[in-house]
Amino acid sequence: MARALINVPPKAKRGDIIEIKTLISHIMETGFRRDNVGKPIPRNIITQFTCTYNGEEIFSADLHPAIAANPFISFSTVATDSGTITFEWTGDNGFHETGSAKITVE
Amino acid sequence: MSLHRTGATRREILLTGAAGIGAALIMIEPAAATPETMQRAIRQLVGEAPIKKGKVTLDVPALVENGNSVALTIDVASAMTAKDYVKAIHVFNEKNPLPNVISAHLGPRSGRAKISTRFRLADTQTIVAIAELSDGTFWSASADVIVTLQACLENLD
Numbered sequence: 404m405a406r407a408l409i410n411v412p413p414k415a416k417r418g419d420i421i422e423i424k425t426l427i428s429h430i431m432e433t434g435f436r437r438d439n440v441g442k443p444i445p446r447n448i449i450t451q452f453t454c455t456y457n458g459e460e461i462f463s464a465d466l467h468p469a470i471a472a473n474p475f476i477s478f479s480t481v482a483t484d485s486g487t488i489t490f491e492w493t494g495d496n497g498f499h500e501t502g503s504a505k506i507t508v509e
Numbered sequence: 510m511s512l513h514r515t516g517a518t519r520r521e522i523l524l525t526g527a528a529g530i531g532a533a534l535i536m537i538e539p540a541a542a543t544p545e546t547m548q549r550a551i552r553q554l555v556g557e558a559p560i561k562k563g564k565v566t567l568d569v570p571a572l573v574e575n576g577n578s579v580a581l582t583i584d585v586a587s588a589m590t591a592k593d594y595v596k597a598i599h600v601f602n603e604k605n606p607l608p609n610v611i612s613a614h615l616g617p618r619s620g621r622a623k624i625s626t627r628f629r630l631a632d633t634q635t636i637v638a639i640a641e642l643s644d645g646t647f648w649s650a651s652a653d654v655i656v657t658l659q660a661c662l663e664n665l666d
Contacts, residue, residue, distance in 0.1 A: 420620035433629075435606045461618045464626075467609040469602060471578040471627040471660075478613065481620040 405429055409490060411504035415482035423454065423462075424477040427492055427500060433468040449474055449494035457486040466494075482508045542608045544635075547601050550608040551639065554599060555647050560639060565598075565650035567638045576630035576660035581610075585622035585640040585648070595622035597641040604632040629660035 410424040427449070434446025446468065454462040462478050474492075489503040551560070568582040585595045594617045600610035613624045622640065637651045 424625075433606070456618070459618075461616065463614045464624075465609075465612040467607055467611065469605050469607065469610040469628050471629050475625070475627045476613075477625040478615070479619055479621040479623055481618055483618070 405492075405498075405500045407490065407492070407500055407502040409502050409504050411488055411506055413505070414507045414509070417482060417484075417508050419482045420479050421482050421506075422477060422479050423488065424475070425452075425454075425490055425502075426473060426475045428473050429492075429494070429498070431468065431470055431472045431474060435468070447495045447498075449492050449498060451491075451493045452476055453491045454478070454480075455489050455491075456480060457484060457488075482506065484508055542603065542605055544603045547603050547608040547637065551599075551601055551637065555639065555641075558645065558647055560647045560649045562649060564648040565638050565640045567636065567650040567652045569636055569652045569654055571652075571654065573630060573654055573656045575658045576632075576656040577658070578627045579630050579654070580625070581628050581636075582623065582625040583638045583640075583650075587622045587640075587642070589617055589620055589622060591617045592643070594619070594643045595640050596643055598622065598624055599639045599641070600628070601637045601639070602628075602630070603634040603636075605629065605634075606631065610636075630654060630656045631659050632656055 405428050407427040412421050415421050429449050430447060432444055432447040436444045438444055448468055449466050452464045453460060461480050464476060466474060485508045487503050487505055492500045564586045566584040573579050583598050587595045595615050598613045601608050602610055610628050611626055615622055633655045635651050635653050637649060639647055639649045641647055
């Protein structure tokens with residue numbers, strides 16, 4: 404169970420551009436390192452991040468091993484309606500994590 | 510007797526040293542991307558379309574002490590309307606084991622074409638950000654970064 408931190412402003416005016424910040428705990432093992440006996444450590448990364456706003460996809464990103472451990476992603480969106488913004492991370496070894504935040508738009 | 514023991518010890522040390530060098534040689538792999546592999550990765554993405562300089566602002570520190578986590582912000586000048594918006598932002602590097610860093614997909618609902626993340630740098634190199642616009646054009650910006658502590662290829666102790 405990975406821990407995710409999500410930062411979405413709880414309130415916004417309709418039409419405002421809001422900034423969303425996300426951080427999730429994950430090792431992001433590159434697959435290029437070796438352990439103390441020289442054995443390659445298999446890759447274990449988050450490959451995909453998706454954000455939906457009231458069910459409609461507003462942002463997604465393909466991540467590569469070059470992304471630092473505990474991936475941090477920030478992006479913007481237009482506050483259109485009150486509702487839920489959901490976040491989804493998927494990755495190697497069946498990694499799957501979701502999170503959500505409520506926003507009130509007036 | 511004591512002389513003999515000293516010799517044996519020395520031989521052991523030398524043997525260990527040789528084995529160590531051998532191990533070190535085996536560890537070196539052709540696991541580094543080159544500027545050419547980056548260019549290939551970029552061409553794979555944009556095809557034959559021309560890439561123009563401009564519109565993109567790539568904000569990355571010029572000198573990085575620790576390559577394991579480097580802050581990166583890309584801002585693309587765009588009105589972000591339904592007809593004219595940034596479809597995607599792609600980041601590439603020259604000398605990490607793999608040329609890709611991140612591909613972010615945006616849309617008119619993004620409001621502003623600006624993303625931030627943190628990434629790894631295996632060496633002193635040039636970073637390239639490419640913005641794909643809704644009208645099919647590609648715009649780019651690049652930045653040179655000096656790295657003192659390298660990431661990606663270090664081994665566990």
